[in-house]
Amino acid sequence: MRMAAAESSFDIVSRVDQMEVKNAVDQAQKELANRWDLKNTNTEILFEKEELEIRAGDEGKLSQVRDILFSKFVKRGIDPRQVEYSKEEPHTGMTVRQKVTFKTGIEQSLAKALSKQIKDSGIKVNSQVQGDEVRVSSKSKDDLQKMMTYVKGLDLEFPVEFVNFR
Secondary structure, three states: OOOOOOOEEEEEEOOOOHHHHHHHHHHHHHHHHHOHHHOOOOOEEEEEOOEEEEEEOOHHHHHHHHHHHHHHHHHOOOOHHHEEEOOOEEEOOOEEEEEEEEOOOOOHHHHHHHHHHHHHOOOOOEEEEEOOEEEEEEOOHHHHHHHHHHHHHOOOOOOOEEEOOO
């Protein structure tokens, strides 16, 4: 009696490491404290429970803080495609503020498009959309490795990570 070969699989996800976000914000706050051009300008970065808000005296300073944050995000490996800035809005006194959010998960329509690209690749794997991630499975671990390389080479609107390889 022969046993069927077990299928191996991995999940394609798009998410942000919150610890790296916290580290990037800490570094940006240190730089802000040392910048003479931003001293006493009501400029600050607030980060609490995955909520990030920038406050500044005017749009120009807000833009400077965004640039500082951006450089820290990139250094910490946070993909710019995952960072979303809300509209600038007036805040108390003579300040403006802007919320920063992070896109996590793969949007349904983009996940379906990725799944179709995987199926059209010619590599012998199966893919299915599961919520905001894509599961890829195959009897061959080599084919799964080939698929990871293939997906990394695609020009996607979102960064990907491969998790739960089993």
